[in-house]
């Protein structure tokens with residue numbers, strides 16, 4: 001017997017409880033039916049990434065079929081849309097659609113649209129209801145589920161934001177069929193991160209994952225395991241004051257690499273691929289993590305087309321300078337997530353600077 005094509009999780013974070021539906025192609029057409037019990041009479045602004053217009057049309061049709069009044073607005077693809085001017089544009093679209101306090105905004109897209117539209121939902125009329133329909137692997141396993149929303153300033157990424165939980169999340173892995181191989185691989189870097197954070201069992205599932213993930217029941221199971229890991233951590237620390245920092249494994253140096261490359265040379269997941277390897281190297285020195293874990297991680301990252309060697313066009317001091325500017329590093333300390341084994345996490349402040357420099361240099365060999 002094959003696994004059921006649709007799964008439903010009930011997510012509890014703080015006072016919030018929401019349903020998360022995860023299924024194979026066609027689930028987006030069920031959006032109206034699945035949300036209907038809570039959505040009767042709701043006015044809806046559906047904001048979507050310009051590259052998923054077809055999917056958004058199907059989502060809007062599914063909502064209209066349940067009698068909901070839906071207005072639609074497209075968002076230009078790309079990180080530049082995570083801006084305060086887009087927040088204003090979408091808030092005004094909500095106003096002209098007549099949205100009121102008890103109405104809702106639906107985000108259909110990857111992390112960019114999810115973060116932007118989530119922040120609009122948190123802000124418009126001091127907060128309206130939010131539904132996420134993530135369309136990238138990264139958004140499914142990461143950005144659509146923890147409640148973090150926000151936009152960028154010229155001074156830094158995610159400098160303006162809010163924690164705002166959705167009331168429904170619908171993940172249709174059929175949406176991934178149109179996603180580029182590069183973006184799929186980027187999402188997979190986060191999946192590898194969850195394997196390392198969760199423990200040997202999930203790591204070995206990830207390690208055996210045959211190829212770039214395509215749609216299907218097995219992929220649903222893998223996404224569910226990542227989602228469950230993240231939600232378990234977020235439920236313990238919604239406001240990111242403690243254990244939630246563990247989800248940043250690979251991100252301290254990864255963010256530095258991403259920024260030093262101008263957010264262009266490496267996409268986020270590619271920078272995280274390199275950041276994970278650097279963090280594992282430091283963990284070998286500081287925590288005694290056996291070297292096999294980094295070697296096995298290199299193999300799985302490479303098999304999915306992710307970089308494991310750092311480009312010589314980026315200098316190490318550009319990376320460390322960017323790490324210093326990362327808002328996750330407070331003024332006096334640099335926080336790193338390390339492991340002494342998969343699933344055994346150590347949060348470490350200020351690991352020796354030489355170890356960081358060596359770990360970055362080793363990415364070049």
Ligand SMILES: NC(=O)c1ccc[n+]([C@@H]2O[C@H](COP(=O)([O-])OP(=O)(O)OC[C@H]3O[C@@H](n4cnc5c(N)ncnc54)[C@H](O)[C@@H]3O)[C@@H](O)[C@H]2O)c1
Pocket residue numbers: 049050051052077078079082109110111112113115135136138139142143144146147148149157158175176177178179180183186268
């Ligand atoms: N809120 C959080 O907790 C959190 C966590 C991680 C990342 N993020 C944020 O997420 C963003 C990155 O998200 P992302 O990687 O999903 O990038 P993205 O939203 O930019 O999507 C990547 C590209 O894929 C396109 N796309 C999206 N879905 C598609 C589909 N189904 N078919 C074809 N093309 C599609 C988009 O137009 C875009 O060009 C960053 O801004 C990051 O800061 C937020």
Ligand SMILES: [Zn+2]
Pocket residue numbers: 142190251268272
């Ligand atoms: Zn990430």
